[in-house]
Amino acid sequence: MPQTVPSIEPPLLTLRGIEKSFPGVKALAGVDFTLNRREIHALMGENGAGKSTLIKVLTGVYRRDSGTMQLGGSEIDPRSPQDAQQAGISTVYQEVNLIPHLSVAENISLGRQPKRLGFLRWGEIAQRAEKAIARLDLKLDVRKPLSSCSIAVQQLIAIARALDTDARVLILDEPTSSLDTREVEQLFVLMRKLRDQGLGIVFVTHFLDQVYAVSDRITILRNGQRVGDYAAVDLSRIELISKMIGKDLSEVERESGGKAKPLSTAREILVQATGLKRKGAVENVDLTIRKGEVVGLAGLLGSGRTETARILFGIDKPDAGKIEIDGHKRELRSARQAIALGFGFSSEDRKTEGIIPNLSVRENIILVLQGQRGWLRLLSRKEQEELAAKYIAMLNIATSDAEKPIRFLSGGNQQKALLARWLASKPRLLILDEPTRGIDVGAKFEIQKLMRSLTNEGMSILFISSELEEVVRSSDRVVILRDRARIAELVGEEISQAAILSSIAGTNESSPE
Amino acid sequence: MRITAKQIPIIATLAVCLLLYGTAAIAFHDRGFFSVGVFVNFFIDNAMLGIASIGMTFVILSGGIDLSVGSVIGLTSIFIASAMDRYKLPPIVAIFVALLGGTVFGGGMGAVIRYFGLPPFLVTLAGMFFARGAGFLLHLESVPIDHPFYNALSEFHLALGGGIELTASALIFLATFIIAIYLAQYTRFGRNVYALGGNEQSAVLMGLPTGSVKMRVYALSGFCSALAGVVYTLGLSGNPSAAVGLELDAIAAVVIGGTLLTGGVGYVAGTLLGVLILGIIQTAITFQGSLSSWWTKIAIGVLLLIFILLQRFVQTRKLRTTAS
Structure with a gap:
């Protein structure tokens, strides 16, 4: 028997019962987190799970409402990034x-430059x-x-700066999102x-492969709580x-009863994208969309879904790959051009990229259609009112009248108005990026x-959509992305939550790289 | 030495400066443009603008703007003159109070910008009206200064040999310039100004004291404006309507001097060149004789446009090299 049991080192960083609320939201509800010396600890969770709030509490950007924080055995209470760095x-x-604009050297020492006799x-x-x-190991x-x-080297320089103080905990918040393999x-x-030099590293990422490649431990957060x-x-x-x-696996499997859906391979192809690549966004995405189907x-999150949509809508240009529309090769240069081709894009971030808060519901609805017609052929007031009334009725938009500024509507109704805007332009392809985020169940079903x-x-x-249930229920075909590449496609009866999950979780073998 | 993108504007400034000076020197060689006397006069004639522009350089480097400069000069000059005239304040005390007041006034605007998160343009615009009004409140017209100390200071000349002499204003200008280079290049404050103007959010996350840097930048500009006001009084008067619109000349000098209007890039030495360029244009037009002096303004306008376009070019080029 070995005589010495390796002494159990006390944890480097201990958070207990961290709570943080924002008006109307409990972002962290009693989260515990323990980080050891010589450990890479991944912090995982879906969007809104509380990862970034936890990081911000830890780095002094936010003050916690309650809970304790200990670093190396002593209490800490960082009030600013400066405080946290000093700790x-x-x-x-x-x-x-x-x-x-400043030199590499200066970036590393800024704020703590050595000086003598008042001179740096x-x-x-x-x-x-x-x-x-x-x-x-950088030269x-x-x-x-x-x-x-390059961005990658800048990232390393940021780490060099972080280590230039006597850092004991290094937090890497999505450091890989703009790096290539x-x-x-x-x-x-x-x-x-x-x-191995003794640092405790907190690693936040959305890439599963990366988590397993480098992490020793994983803490999972969900809805502001530690799982x-x-x-x-x-x-x-x-x-x-x-x-x-x-969701439990068994639960997932039980729910996913096959629903008969028409196989759509026979339909005409509207858009065919092959080998789309854009640095920092997507690595290799193929996508076929047929007429009259929901793909x-x-x-x-971070697998390249929104990025793919942005390329298809001409907002971002791909570095490689081609897009064929109706069988003709096209280079999409702008959203305007995509709209002219009959595309519509309802963005994930309706607050900043969608609604115009102070315009009325009617004005928000007619915006794209009017843009398509050009400002010389103005829609008459009567036409506008008819359109607005039609879509308000069709989508059950809850508003007292069409002239109400849209900012007074609830999130779900804003989303429906945004949808109405694109519908009014009669698109051939409508891209819906998280159309049901933050809206109530009733509105979700209506949109579906x-x-x-x-x-x-x-x-x-x-x-x-991030909600698998929705994807399964609504889609004729499901294209699955992981780490910015297409890894699988499910059609008709193959579509189930369990099948999607196992694809996403699949090992590297099925991935192109 | 390699040339980096951020050095392009100041190299262009130097080139324009030499080109203008060379052209004028050749064109007016018969009238003695190319002489040490004329050259030294650039510093004497433009001391007030130069000192104000140096303060403005820090403000613009930090990503801000200060529109109160001209008004503070006017206020300072009339304060000193009427304090000596009406309250018989010793000149040293009057000057000291004026410099302190200018600094506090600038720092106050900085505090409003910092704590209320307001745009510097609007805050210093308010400051501009306030200071101009306060100047006229002290006295409605120009007040002459007559005091042995002031007369001596005003007539002081530092002989450089060969009949070339520097006045007190030129000496104050050169001293300010040297101290400004020290501040910008050799103090943490100066480097933090560059960081703040380069990317404020990053500067905050890097743990730099951005709030206090912001306040100190406006305090510094207020001090420089007050000092420029002191230089104005060396003409032996104070005037509430002095230096109207001088802040705009100062902004032009800073931008022509190669400082990016968006902040973060530029050199104090560039501003000196910018001030010289404005001085050369003015002197050359005087030497020419037949042109209206308003041509100075047209030339400045054209130069300013060229430099803004150059800045845009440098920035887009930089974006492209970073993206690739």
């Missing part, structure tokens, strides 16, 4: 938060930066401006090295996903019913 918690955010010592600033980046001229480095690999090598804390080797992908979305786009009747009239719909 030893450094953070690298998803967007590189450095100053592009530029020589020492450069030397210290060289040492800091050498620690990351570059630290006097270059930051903006001359090779760059991600480099980052992982670095993370493991830093872990559990697991060793990565003990938690299968499928368990991870079902814990994230809050569901499933995948976890409407989708069905629209496709019966020959319209095609690309339906993006």
Whole structure:
């Protein structure tokens, strides 16, 4: 028998019962989190689960309402990012938060530059930066401006800055979202090295493969609560996903009774996209949309769903791949052009990309149609009122009258008005990105019913939703994305929540890379 | 040495400066444009604008703007003159109070910008009206200054040999310039100004004291404006309507000097060149003799447009290189 049992080190960072509310929302309801020294700890959860709130509480951007935080055995109470840094918690955010015009060296030491007799010592600033980046096995001229480095290198420089203080906890918030596969690999090598040097690393990501590639432990959050804390080797992908979305596997399997749906392979192809690629958005996406069908786009957040939709609608240009519409190759350069081709796009973020809050319901509804006609052929007031009345009745938009500013409507009704806007333009392809987010169950069913009747009239719909049930219920075909690539497609009776989940959880073998 | 994108504007400024100076020197060589005397005069004649522009440089580098500059100069000058005239304040005390007042006034505007999150344009616009009005409240017209100390200061000349002399205003200008370079390049405050103008949100997340930097930038500009007001009084009067619209000349000098109007990029030395360029244009038009002096404004307008276009070009090019 070995005589010495390895002494159990006390945890590096302990959060107990963290609560944080925003007006109307309980973002964190008594969350516990424990991070050990020499550990990469993944923080997982769907959108709105409370990950970013927890990170912000930890880094002093938000004050917690209650709960305790201990770092290395002593209580901490960071009130600002500055405070947290001094306590030893450094953070690298998803967007590189450095100053592009300043030199690499200066970015690393900004705010804590060495000085003598009131003068900054530029020589020492450069030397210290060289040492800091050498620690990351990076070689570059630290006097270059930051903006001359690639995003991946900037990300590493942000880490170098974070480590330049005596950081004991390093938080990486979605650090890989703008990196390509090779760059991600480099980052992982670095993370493991830093872990072995004794750092505790909190890793937030949406990419399942990455979680398993690098994490030792996984904490799952759902609806502002901790679901559990697991060793990565003990938690299968499928368990991870079902814990994230809050459904038991058995439950998922029971629900997914086959529903007879017409196979749609015989229909004419409206849009065919092959090999779409755009750096930092999608890696390899194929997508076929036939006339009169609903194609569901499933995948976890960050898998490239919205990004694919944006490319199809001409908002972002793909780096590679081609798009054929009605059998003709097309290059979509702008949303305007996509609208001219008969496309409609109801955005995920209706507040910032959709409604115009101070215009009336009527004005919001006629916007696209009027834009299509051009401002010289104005819709008469009477036509406008008729259109508005028609869609208000058809979609059951709850408003006292069509002239009410749309900001007074509830979220679900705003969403319906937005839908009405696109319907009024009679699109051939309607892209619905999370059309049911944040709206009540009744409105959800109405929108789904409407989708069905629209496709019966020959319209095609690309339906993006995080809610698997909805995707399963509404889609004729489901294209599944993982890590920005298409990994599977399910048709008709194959479509079930269990099938989608196992595709998303599937191992690397089925992935193109 | 490699040239980076952020150095393009200041190199362009230097080129324009040399080109203008060279052209004028050749065109008016018979009238003695190319002489040390004329050159030194650029610093003497433009001391007030130069000092105000240096304060403005920091404000613009931080991503802000200060429209109160001209009014603060007017207020300072009439304050000093009437304080000495009416209350018999010793000149040193009057100057000290004026400099302190300008700094506090600027810092106050900075505090409003910081704590209420208001746009600097509007806050300093309010400051501009306030200071101008306050100046006229002190006295409606120009007040002469007659005090032995002031007369001596006004007539002070530092002989550089060869009949070339620097006045007190030129010396104050050069001293301000050197201190400003020190502040911008060799203090944390200066570097934080660059960071704030480069990306405010990043600067906050990097743990920099952005709030206090913002306030100090406007305090510094207020101080420089007051100092420019002191330089104005070396002409032995104070005037509530002095330096109307001077802030716009200062903004032009800063931008022509290669500082990005959006903040974060630029050099104090560039502003000196910008002020020189404005001075050269003015002097050249005077030397030419037949052109109306308003041509100065047209030339400044054209130059300003060219520099803004150049900035746009540099920025889009930078975006493209970052994206690829």
